[in-house]
Amino acid sequence: MYGSPALPPDFVSLPYVNPDAPKGGSITLGNTGGFDSLNPYVRKGTAPWQLSFFTHESLMGRSWDEPFALYGLLAESVEVPPDRAWVEFTLRPEARFSDGTPVTVADVIFSYELLGTEGHPRYHGLWSQIDSIEQTGPRSVRMTFNTDNRELALLAGMRPVLSRAQWEGRDFANAPLADVPLGTGPYVVSDFEAGRHVTLTRDPDYWGKDVPFRRGSHNFDEIRLDFYGDASVLFEAFKAGEISALREFNVETWATQYDFPAVTRGDVVKSEIPHQKPSGMTGFVMNTRRAPFDDWRVREALIQAFNFEYINDTLTGGAQRRITSYFSNSVLAMRPGPAPKDVAAHLAPFADSLPPGTLEGYSLPQGDGSARNRKGIRRAMALLEQAGFTAQDGTMRDADGTPLAFSILLAKGSSENIAIAELYTQALTRLGIKAEVAAIDDAQYVARVNGFDFDMTTFRRALSLSPGTEQRFYWGSEAAAQEGSRNLMGVASPAVDAMIDAMLQARGQEDFVAATRALDRVLTAGRYVIPFWQYDAGLIAHIAEMKYPEPLPIYGDGPNFMPEVWWYAPR
The missing domain is CATH 3.40.190.10 (Periplasmic binding protein-like II)
Structure with a gap:
């Protein structure tokens, strides 16, 4: 894309392989x-x-x-x-x-x-x-x-x-x-x-x-690829020797549950593989095609109500850092505080329509680690009131008296996501919001997500150090209405489209980085996803x-x- 490839025309193999690796097994x-x-x-x-x-x-x-x-x-x-x-x-x-x-x-x-x-x-x-x-x-x-x-x-x-x-x-x-x-x-x-x-x-x-x-x-x-009903059954199969390798995504589980006999005997090895790629985005995505998720104040309120510190401590022992933006953990990530000149120049034509915090700086809320998250709940309550909701007899209602209620759609086998959702719904109950966890089989889940038939669901978008045209499929305006696309949140933003165009038309690395950081700001300040933890x-x-x-x-x-x-x- 820029400059020359690292390997010469007569390279023997890729730099991270063993060219003499044996075949078999x-x-x-x-x-x-x-x-x-x-x-x-x-x-x-x-x-x-x-x-x-x-x-x-x-x-x-x-x-x-x-x-x-x-x-x-x-x-x-x-x-x-x-x-x-x-x-x-x-x-x-x-x-x-x-x-x-x-x-x-x-x-x-x-x-x-x-x-x-x-x-x-x-x-x-x-x-x-x-x-x-x-x-x-x-x-x-x-x-x-x-x-x-x-x-x-x-x-x-x-x-x-x-x-x-x-x-x-x-x-x-x-x-x-x-x-x-x-x-x-x-x-x-x-x-x-x-x-x-x-x-x-x-x-x-x-x-x-x-x-x-x-x-x-x-x-x-x-x-051989074997299929299991959920992650816990798969883990038991691995412990029993029926599976050869297993990726673990929970640091606390990695530290505390991988002490079974095969590990202590040396029959199973634990390997940690570091990387330099962006965090990507993992969390609960809100479908902005549906009210009230089309209001950024409601989305921010739901982010404020998500007690990350408590949930992280409960499920991972607090061992995993939170994702702070779509390209966090990389050179492409937006920087804290106001947008620097090169990034602001990309965003300036859209200043009047950008989500609050895009230019000034946006960061996720931090709780005190307690179960009740009082500050976050108070901030969420204030935002919901600004959006026209009021608490009546313990139920959050809009101006017409309709209760604020939604479902979190999950695949039946995603045990960790279900655990996160169950802790989250407890906090939402304190706000007077009725949120139910709907766990369905894989085929139904895929069909409903592809058809954007959900209020909130789990979201995982891995991102690379070379983002490009695929970004249009992830969050371009055209993809928002294209069933089966990865634009689950339904973002249709001229600013997002323009930042993607700027990335694709960049003639040098510096301009490309500035455009990507600008895109990162618009997406993060758009408050489309409630971020979880990253995998370092x-x-x-x-x-x-x-x-x-x-x-x-x-x-x-x-x-x-x-x-x-x-x-x-x-x-």
Whole structure:
């Protein structure tokens, strides 16, 4: 995106892999909930989230040790002009689908159009910005853009490539469970039982095993995905030896509950993987498409009523720091206090419509750690009164006498979120607000969230050191009305749209950082999410046979780390 990639053209492998890692071994990973689809590229159904990382590939791939840089995968070369108005890729002649058929330019063109029109909405944005896509040589394809967005050349290299022979003339969006999309990736789906398990087997004839970008990765012969009703059952399965590795997201649980016999014997190892990426946002998101969440004063009142210090102490022993903004913990995060000149310059045209605190500075409330949170409750009460609510006979009502009531929609297996919500509703009761926790099965939960059919729900948006066009899908105005988008809060703000445009049009790193910090301010001061705690390091408990390389990537853990670059070493 800026400057040159860190690795030379003749690099041997990515810097955070063991290029000589042995192949072999089988592991079992666990998911909560179930699945009713093996197609991760459509909106309908719930597919195991790991599939897109293991079974399919794109023209280029990311190095998780540097932001904004891509390296060749299906493509052996890439060409762009100085203004990045187009990008041209040349396919590797050896690239193959798992059935042995070659990857062609026709497959690429077909895939981009199919995903851009019938695929999941997250793929539609790029397709709408491609003016033309055409074959320019036996193995070359050029995409010309209709938008001034320097990142499009990179995004164009990151779409999965599907087989035209498999899907041409068929109903891609509504294909049955048994129709697994054919991919070029290192693994294939070799077995499955709907809702219960999926087995991925490493393709012994995988075409890309000697490509530098792939060297030292995808080392396990078999990866089985087992599905459990909730996180507590999954944890018990791990303790019993039925699961090979488990990510833990609660620091107190990590410190106090991982003392079972397999750990003390050394059969299970606890690994902590630090990272340098932004905190992202985790919390309860409020649906501003519905009253009264369309009033920032109500949203601020609900944030004030959320007794973070007490909840954090109760559930994590106070060990985890709170998320303070969407890009906190990184150079892209907004700074405390008034906006500095370069950030304020981006925000100035929208000064009259910005949420209070955007320019002046906004920070989350801090409680005293007590269960009652009296100061927070008083501040919440004052804000609700400003918004036209009054407490009548112990019930908060609007001007028409309608009680203030809402539900917190959660997936049945999300035990930690349910525990947070139950503590939160106790505080809301003291305000005269009736909030109920609605825990439903995964399929219903996904359908309702995709259709924005909720008042408040859990929210997790991981963010990177290279934010770009995907931000429009996260909180752009167009995405607010697009079912299936990740703009769960429904924010439709000209200021947010303009900050995203400024990020995408930046010609240098300093201007890019200023625009991102401005976006961070608008989103944080918008009070759309009640933030929880951040995860400073990845916590992974795993069998001793599972090994990982040093040094670690700056992005730390993720599906492109565990299990992608790990290997099996028998004891």
